[in-house]
Amino acid sequence: DGSAGLRGNPGNAGNPGSPGNSGSPGKDGTPGDKGEEGIAGNPGRDGQDGPPGPRGYPGPPGNAGKSIPGPQGEPGSPGEAGAQGPRGPAGIKGMQGLKGIRGPQGEPSRGRPGPPGLRGAPGESAEGIQLNPYIVAFHSQTTDIPICPTGMTKLWDGFSFMFIDVDVDNWKQQLGEPGSCKRVMH
Numbered sequence: 001d002g003s004a005g006l007r008g009n010p011g012n013a014g015n016p017g018s019p020g021n022s023g024s025p026g027k028d029g030t031p032g033d034k035g036e037e038g039i040a041g042n043p044g045r046d047g048q049d050g051p052p053g054p055r056g057y058p059g060p061p062g063n064a065g066k067s068i069p070g071p072q073g074e075p076g077s078p079g080e081a082g083a084q085g086p087r088g089p090a091g092i093k094g095m096q097g098l099k100g101i102r103g104p105q106g107e108p109s110r111g112r113p114g115p116p117g118l119r120g121a122p123g124e125s126a127e128g129i130q131l132n133p134y135i136v137a138f139h140s141q142t143t144d145i146p147i148c149p150t151g152m153t154k155l156w157d158g159f160s161f162m163f164i165d166v167d168v169d170n171w172k173q174q175l176g177e178p179g180s181c182k183r184v185m186h
Helices: none
Strands: 163-166 169-172
Touching: none
Parallel strands: none
Antiparallel strands: 163 169
């Protein structure tokens, strides 16, 4: 064998080699520094309604309301007459009432007319009396009895009677007629 030659010059760069096999995962690194606050995201979609919550406690009483009365309504039409109800039971007997106060003494009442009297003696002569075919009545608005006009003869004194009203009937009398002067008024 001969002696080793001189060291040659470096060769040209070779072509890139084939990719190597994937290495095994490295160990977890230490936590990095806190990053800056990110941009706010878009609002999310509405979620589904949740189940009903538990019943709440009763609230405090509210303030008293103020009602405003409405306008008065029209009168209703008369209703039909109802059927007559059954007769009710007899009530219990009431207590005896107190004795009443004694009333004032009554005026004496006029009795029935008596039998016709005996015929009287003949009257005096009618000289100086003027006979008048008219009979009229004169009334006074005082307690004084009116005086007959000259030339007329007084027949009787009595009480003024103008009309009477009983239930639905009434009778009236002209004050100028003799029937308006009653000798007795009950």
